[in-house]
Amino acid sequence: MDRRIEELVSGSKSFFNIPSIEIEKTISSKKTIPTSLDWRDKGVITPVYNQGTSPKYSTVVAVEAIESFQAIRGGKLEKGSIDQVSDCCENTIDILDCILNKMGGSLCRESDYKSSNITCDRNACQPFAVFNNLKVLKVANEYTMLEWIQDSPLYVGVNAADFGFEIYKSGVYSNPECANGTVDHVLQIVGYGIESGTPYWLCKNSWSSAWGDQGYIRLERGKNTCRIADYVAQVEYRTNDAFPIISYVFTMIYLFADYLGFTTFCKTITIILSFIAFTKPFTFQYLWSGVIVVFGIYLNAHGQNKKSIETYTRFIDNHSLMKFRRQSSNY
Incomplete structure (x- = not known):
């Protein structure tokens, strides 16, 4: 639990103060939505990161989202530089917006980036990944999330302060009380499915593979469990065809x-x-x-x-x- 104590002491709740939104239950998707999806099966998800006592979980998950997006676009799955993002952006829930506007949506490889004396040096290395648009869910809608995740994994904010969340080991986590807390952590949704009749989101955490189910947690889908639908973002590269x-x-x-x-x-x-x-x-x-x-x-x-x-x-x-x-x- 040391990492949770460090996160809370770091003041994460002060900038993750997102008002609870009633979930929208409509869908107007023209996409075919399969019953399950796991982006890990497609080889576009990097191994579970161990943030230790570092409070830079938003930075970690943002980099993971960009890594996966680049791999899906046809690039090789490579590790992006967390230090590069840390040198340019604060560890806030909207960090992807900072990466887009301050870093030009580009990310260097972890092995290529070397910190310099220049604050946020965009010329420090050659980027391997780039995006030019950020989609942010305006209304909590898990049906829209199903549509979005067909393109790439999602970056989401959650309430991770619930004790049951912290000691999670397996199964589908569905404590309704978890939806009443404050969004104080972020995860990467890498898939979804149904287990024993209960729909779930497959979420990748940054608390090492020793936590949860090898670093992952399945949160019940359709009930805004742990406020998972309150802040949802996805990177993309948009062209006007x-x-x-x-x-x-x-x-x-x-x-x-x-x-x-x-x-x-x-x-x-x-x-x-x-x-x-x-x-x-x-x-x-x-x-x-x-x-x-x-x-x-x-x-x-x-x-x-x-x-x-x-x-x-x-x-x-x-x-x-x-x-x-x-x-x-x-x-």
Whole structure:
């Protein structure tokens, strides 16, 4: 229990003062929701962390959420730098918002980051993970949480001060009194399922694998157990799929306009629209944008060549006509 004493003494409750919200029981999901999910089976969850007496549990879970998100995106599962986040952000429940706005949503590997004298040095190492948007649940809704977790694990606040929570070993924890306390801890929801007819959330804690069920706890789902639905966040990388298509259409219009002779203005707009389509990190939009640029160069060169041929043809025609007139005047 030393770690809980350290957390409480550190004043975590002062910044985890979240008003209790009545849970919303509606769903308008178009996604197919399977009866169970465990992101561990997909190899995108790092081993259980042992925070010891450190109160930086928000930092730990935030880094774990980003690690899993990056692995799901197609990257390799790697350990992110907790120290990097600690150097930039306070250990508050909305720490992911700080990572997004102060660190640019980027995270370095644990092995790459070295603390410097510069406070929050964003150039200290090369990031391996990045996100550009943070979704935060506005109304406590465990049905929406089911929809979100299909994309990646969730970062959630909970009331972990309940004695039954602290000594948890196995099964589905469902003490209704746990919902009455203060949100004073965070967990990573890595899945869900049903055990003996009781739906649950599968949550990863940061109290070492010796705690709970090998570092995990199953909290009853659908009853806002331990206020698990009061603060829910998820990182994502958002792209506007419609915008590149629109930019491609306008680019093609300007390219053909250039081909028809409207040169300078069209070249400028073509370059701007082509490179607006580029996004970070690398996506196939790079290739499409590159194709458009190359095609534009071809059309421009072809147009210039066509103009040169027309000029040469007019010169030959005029020269021939003048020669014919001189010959005709001799007769």
